[in-house]
Amino acid sequence: MTVVHKMCLAILVASLSANYSFASGQCPAGLKFVGQAYKEDSKVNAEAKVPAVEVLVKLPPGLKVNKNYRQSGGKWAGGSASATMTDGNVPNGFAIIASGTEGGEKGWSVGAPDVVVIDEDGDTILQRGVKIRLYCHTGSGEVTKLGHVSCNVKADICVLEKR
Numbered sequence: 001m002t003v004v005h006k007m008c009l010a011i012l013v014a015s016l017s018a019n020y021s022f023a024s025g026q027c028p029a030g031l032k033f034v035g036q037a038y039k040e041d042s043k044v045n046a047e048a049k050v051p052a053v054e055v056l057v058k059l060p061p062g063l064k065v066n067k068n069y070r071q072s073g074g075k076w077a078g079g080s081a082s083a084t085m086t087d088g089n090v091p092n093g094f095a096i097i098a099s100g101t102e103g104g105e106k107g108w109s110v111g112a113p114d115v116v117v118i119d120e121d122g123d124t125i126l127q128r129g130v131k132i133r134l135y136c137h138t139g140s141g142e143v144t145k146l147g148h149v150s151c152n153v154k155a156d157i158c159v160l161e162k163r
Helices: 003-023
Strands: 032-044 049-058 077-079 094-100 107-110 114-121 124-137 148-159
Touching (some): 032 049, 032 124, 049 114, 049 148, 077 094, 124 148
Antiparallel strands (some): 049 124, 077 107, 114 124
């Protein structure tokens, strides 16, 4: 294999690794990516908006959460949107990594998550989920509504597993 081929291969592997890391979440060290809440909207010559929609992320069945982890320094809104939650709203053992469309009048935010029971057998919880509200907009100014406009918001859900 020539030096050029080795360099191309190294760039390809680095690129794929970076893409896989993004796709599977950017969890803090020691936490496991378990799902993603995502919403988007697009319009032509009108404001695009996701109006605080509640999204359910199903956690893996039988997942046990170590509640000794506490998230700090989270980003709950961006652009022209205001945050409606704080680090204190994130349940112990979880981390929420949120992001969305920013720039100009665009903005995004996530609401306080709730851990809910999805499936149970008598007194035994078989599966839980995380409900979280997602919001984004492109802005209502006339200039921001010209042409094709879009916004998106996502929340990666991470947990510290009990071993």
